[in-house]
Amino acid sequence: MYNCKICNQPFETMFLLCNHVRWEHKKDKKQLWTCYICGNVFIDKAAYIIHSRKHSNHNNKEEFFDSELVSSYLSSGLLLCQYGCETPAKYIIGKKKLCCSQTTSGCPELIRKNKESHKNWNPSLCWKNGHPRGHLGKPAWNKDLTKDSNEIVRDSCSKAANTLREKFKSGWKPIISEETEKLRRLKLSLHSGGYRIGSRGHARRGWYKGYWCDSSWELAWIIYSLEHGIKFEKNTQKFSYIFNGKNHTYLPDFYLIDLDSFVEVKAYITEDTQTKLNSVNKPIQLVGKNEIQPCIDYTISKYGKNFISLYDH
Numbered sequence: 001m002y003n004c005k006i007c008n009q010p011f012e013t014m015f016l017l018c019n020h021v022r023w024e025h026k027k028d029k030k031q032l033w034t035c036y037i038c039g040n041v042f043i044d045k046a047a048y049i050i051h052s053r054k055h056s057n058h059n060n061k062e063e064f065f066d067s068e069l070v071s072s073y074l075s076s077g078l079l080l081c082q083y084g085c086e087t088p089a090k091y092i093i094g095k096k097k098l099c100c101s102q103t104t105s106g107c108p109e110l111i112r113k114n115k116e117s118h119k120n121w122n123p124s125l126c127w128k129n130g131h132p133r134g135h136l137g138k139p140a141w142n143k144d145l146t147k148d149s150n151e152i153v154r155d156s157c158s159k160a161a162n163t164l165r166e167k168f169k170s171g172w173k174p175i176i177s178e179e180t181e182k183l184r185r186l187k188l189s190l191h192s193g194g195y196r197i198g199s200r201g202h203a204r205r206g207w208y209k210g211y212w213c214d215s216s217w218e219l220a221w222i223i224y225s226l227e228h229g230i231k232f233e234k235n236t237q238k239f240s241y242i243f244n245g246k247n248h249t250y251l252p253d254f255y256l257i258d259l260d261s262f263v264e265v266k267a268y269i270t271e272d273t274q275t276k277l278n279s280v281n282k283p284i285q286l287v288g289k290n291e292i293q294p295c296i297d298y299t300i301s302k303y304g305k306n307f308i309s310l311y312d313h
Helices: 014-025 045-056 061-065 068-076 108-117 153-170 177-192 214-226 273-278 289-303
Strands: 091-093 097-099 206-208 211-213 233-234 239-243 246-250 255-256 260-263 284-287
Touching: 061 214, 206 214, 211 214, 214 260, 214 289, 273 284, 284 289
Parallel strands: 260 284
Antiparallel strands: 091 097, 206 211, 233 255, 239 246, 255 260
C-alpha cells in the first residue's frame, strides 16, 4: 500500500497515488512536485530534483534519466507524462522530459493546446496562398510589396544578392542532390537535338571558333558568314537610349567591317526594339525569322540539324 503524504489516503499502486496528488492536491497549491518512486510531495521544484537524484545515486539530470531505475518505471507505467495529459509516460524525449508519445505532436494534451491556439485558423489564408501567418488569420507583412514599392524589401533583396555574390566569389557552390541532377539532365536531354522548326533559338549558347554565340540562330549566322567570306566581328560598341523614362544601354550583336554597319539577330520583336535600333548612329540590319532562314538552311544542309554540337567544348 502507498499512503498519500498530504492526506494519508492509501492506494494500491504508485500510479494511483500520483494521479490522486495531481488531481486532488494540485488545486490547493500553485504547483506540486510528486516523486514517482516514493510518493513524496514537494512545493519547490529544486527540492524535488535533489530528492529524485537520491533514488538513482546520480549527480546530474542526464544520468538520472538514463539510469535503469527510470527505464524500469517507464516499462511498468508508474510514471506520468510531464506535458499534462495525465497518462502513463513511455518515452523520454526532448530536454529529458517524460512523454506518452515518441514525439510531442502525439501527446493529447499538446494537441489540445495547439488546437486552442489555432482556433482562428483560416484555410483561405494558408501557405498555398502565400500566407506564412495564415493559421492566425493575419496576412504576411510583405504581402503585395516589391523592391520598387518598399524600401525594407529592397534592402533585404540587396543584402541577399550581395551575400550570394560573395559566396560565389569565394568558390562556394550550392549542394545539388543526385535526384535533382538526374532530373536536370533529363530535361536537358528532352530539349536537345539541335535546331527545331519554329524555335526562336534561345539558350543554345557556346563558343564557335573564338566567337561567343547567344543562340543557335547566331551560330548559324556566324557559320554562314565565315564560309561565305563576310568580314565581321563581335560588336563591343554601346549605345544609350531612353525607354519608359529610364536610361538603358544597347549592344548590337555584330559589326560588318566592309559595310561599316551593324547586325542584330533578333528572334522576337519587343516594345523597345525599334527604340534600340534608332539609338544606333550607323546602318543596322535586323535579322529576324525570315532573314535567318537561309543561314539555317545552309547550316543544316552541311552539318545536320544538330549543328549546335559544333560548339567548342
